[in-house]
Amino acid sequence: MESTSFIAITIFVGILSLLAIFYLKLGRLGFWIIASKLPVEFMEFAQKNDHVWVISNSSTEELGSEYIGPFKLVAFRTTYTLYALRNEFEKSQAEFVALYGDDIPKKGFPLPSLLSLIYPIVAMANHPNPNPEIIETLGYGFANLGYLLFAALLPGTFRILGMEKRTQILVGALIFFGIGVVLDNVPLRSVYVG
Numbered sequence: 001m002e003s004t005s006f007i008a009i010t011i012f013v014g015i016l017s018l019l020a021i022f023y024l025k026l027g028r029l030g031f032w033i034i035a036s037k038l039p040v041e042f043m044e045f046a047q048k049n050d051h052v053w054v055i056s057n058s059s060t061e062e063l064g065s066e067y068i069g070p071f072k073l074v075a076f077r078t079t080y081t082l083y084a085l086r087n088e089f090e091k092s093q094a095e096f097v098a099l100y101g102d103d104i105p106k107k108g109f110p111l112p113s114l115l116s117l118i119y120p121i122v123a124m125a126n127h128p129n130p131n132p133e134i135i136e137t138l139g140y141g142f143a144n145l146g147y148l149l150f151a152a153l154l155p156g157t158f159r160i161l162g163m164e165k166r167t168q169i170l171v172g173a174l175i176f177f178g179i180g181v182v183l184d185n186v187p188l189r190s191v192y193v194g
Contacts, residue, residue, distance in 0.1 A: 004131075004133065004134055004137060005125050008124055008132075008134045009125065009137075009141070011138060012120070012121070012141045012142070016161070019161060020160060020161055020162065031093040031096065032071075033164065034096070034100055034101060035073060036073065036074070038100055039073060039074070039075030040075070041099075042096065042100075043055075043073075043075060043080070045095075045096050045100075046082065051085070051088075052084055053083070053084050054069075054082065055080055055081070055082055056081060056082075065086075066085055066086050067086065068083065068084055068085075068089060069082055071084070110157075113158045113159050114160045117145075117160065119144060120141045120142070120144035120145040121141065123141060124137050124138075124140055127140050135186055136183065136186070138183050139183025139184030139185070139186070140180065140184050141180070142176045142179045142184075143176075143177055143181055143184055144180070146174070146175075146176040146177025146180055147177070149163075149170075149172050149176060149177075150170075150173045150177075153166055153169055157169075
């Protein structure tokens with residue numbers, strides 16, 4: 001494998017790792033998954049903790065800068081708009097997860113989706129251009145990740161990136177494919193005018 005492909009693959013894996021960490025850990029996706037699966041419990045929790053959570057159709061300007069949001073939660077075929085106190089938001093999320101986290105069946109490590117990421121990596125290593133630039137190779141990898149996510153619409157999950165619904169997968173597929181097409185077709189060689 002050429003050094004160009006190795007660098008591009010390293011960047012690709014790094015970007016996907018950061019995305020997975022952001023969505024699963026920093027983005028508190030686990031909290032929102034539990035809240036969406038237990039909407040009755042969450043709405044009761046939000047009402048009991050009304051000093052933190054506000055169920056409203058107001059904007060944050062009306063509530064004040066100490067509130068963040070809006071967050072949307074679908075429960076009982078109704079979409080609720082939620083706001084939370086900026087300083088208490090994470091603590092409240094942790095309390096809800098501690099109370100109800102065990103009510104959601106634990107899923108194992110997403111090994112199938114992790115292993116399927118070999119496909120775009122192998123595609124990057126075998127780029128059809130014999131001398132691709134790093135950006136071009138990255139684009140090829142992201143386009144192939146888009147193809148992979150289109151295929152993941154059949155099983156309906158791609159859990160290594162925190163995608164549990166077909167809508168999330170479709171949006172991810174379109175975004176990654178679009179990024180790939182743009183990066184793969186950037187005429188870098190014409191930029192280096194001597």
